[in-house]
Amino acid sequence: MLNDIMYVVCAESSTILLYNKDTYRRLDVVIKVDGMEDPWDIVVCDRQLYIADWYYCMWRVSVDDYSYVKWLSTTDRFHVTTLSVTSQRLLVTSLLPPSLRQYRTTDGQLLRVVELPRYVNDLYHGVETTRGTFVIGYRGTSQDNYQYAVSELFRCCHLLVILITVCYLLQ
Numbered sequence: 001m002l003n004d005i006m007y008v009v010c011a012e013s014s015t016i017l018l019y020n021k022d023t024y025r026r027l028d029v030v031i032k033v034d035g036m037e038d039p040w041d042i043v044v045c046d047r048q049l050y051i052a053d054w055y056y057c058m059w060r061v062s063v064d065d066y067s068y069v070k071w072l073s074t075t076d077r078f079h080v081t082t083l084s085v086t087s088q089r090l091l092v093t094s095l096l097p098p099s100l101r102q103y104r105t106t107d108g109q110l111l112r113v114v115e116l117p118r119y120v121n122d123l124y125h126g127v128e129t130t131r132g133t134f135v136i137g138y139r140g141t142s143q144d145n146y147q148y149a150v151s152e153l154f155r156c157c158h159l160l161v162i163l164i165t166v167c168y169l170l171q
Helices: none
Strands: 003-011 015-020 026-033 039-045 048-053 055-060 067-072 083-087 089-094 097-106 110-112 123-128 134-139 146-155 161-167
Touching: 003 039, 039 083, 048 083, 083 123, 089 123, 097 123
Parallel strands: none
Antiparallel strands: 003 015, 015 026, 039 048, 048 055, 055 067, 083 089, 089 097, 097 110, 123 134, 134 146, 146 161
């Protein structure tokens, strides 16, 4: 959401729909992104939309003139699933293989690949905190491959360590 407008993507669509945030009424404007095939997630930073296009790329779309560019293409070893944004940094989650990558929004430069514990089977989402740590939602813990968990990772002596783990058993 930016100002009074919600930007919405739908699976298997190349369009971005715009809605009024208060009334939820659809606006007459539709942004068409030629080449976008299956968007899964959308975030906004500095008047730019960043869209995860399942599996292999991300798009950057200007909210001012609706221009767009295929911002980042990935390989078959990294699948774009969900996005999270902080000022000047985009966090990209890959479900398969479980991976968390941080990019600079100004130029697409890969800043870091966040190391995850080996027992993480499926990574669903990640966010960067204001302290520079990462909170992740995933499946697979050291006790149970099918257990769901939320953990905060932090940097200590160049290693990422699990700080807090809250687990939910699959029932």
